[in-house]
Amino acid sequence: MRRTALIATLWLNLQFVASSARSVAVGFHRFGLGAINSSPSTPEPSAHQPTPPSSKGHLQFTSANNLRILSLRGGDIIPISSLSQVESIIHQSSDRNILVVLDFTANDCPPCKMIAPIYTDMSDLEEFTEKGVVFLNVNVNDNPDVAKRYGVDGWPTFVLFKNGKKVGEIVGGQAAKAGLYSLVAKHA
Structure with missing residues (x-):
């Protein structure tokens, strides 16, 4: 019985971690945080990737101090x-x-x-x-x-x-x- 409870607890923890990782990844993509460049003139890789359906609008960093609206x-x-x-x-x-x-x-x-x-x-x-x-x-x-x-x-x-x-x-x-x-x- 304890083994089943332990397995169930581990499985729930893994589901939580996987869900959290997906949320972080979506958040990074949604707000363009994966495209931090040192030069604003360098094209951002995320600008050429299709936006997932769940991401409707986002901001993108072109440099550490320069936040602009990508779309x-x-x-x-x-x-x-x-x-x-x-x-x-x-x-x-x-x-x-x-x-x-x-x-x-x-x-x-x-x-x-x-x-x-x-x-x-x-x-x-x-x-x-x-x-x-x-x-x-x-x-x-x-x-x-x-x-x-x-x-x-x-x-x-x-x-x-x-x-x-x-x-x-x-x-x-x-x-x-x-x-x-x-x-x-x-x-x-």
Whole structure:
């Protein structure tokens, strides 16, 4: 009996390790961490490899200090860490006629927590991933300058940009629950 329990425990541990290794490998590929080069002009090997279906958008390092967007495809919610990152994504998206949705949230915001799973589900919808809609998340506690730059003083607030111009805004969890899908669908 002990031997069976030991074998079962070992098997479960091996499954966990294998699953963790796959997750790490997918994460490395998804975020382009396998392509760290010393020269930005050197083509990245991952740029020539097909993206697996589970990887919908990713960032890639071209040098230790230079993070750039390799491709803007929908599906992932990109956490924002600076104002320059938001502006860069909006600019790159405008060159490609891609809709960008900014979700402004706060740590102590119950409506933000209520709408978060809906926003996540929306980012995974095929109709938006096929059109390349880019979903961003701005934590205003960590990035008050981003909220100030876009005139956001209540949360959750969703601001939509297309071709570098603001095309829509929804303030409040209930308003977003009722109308965010329609607004994104209209501009996607």
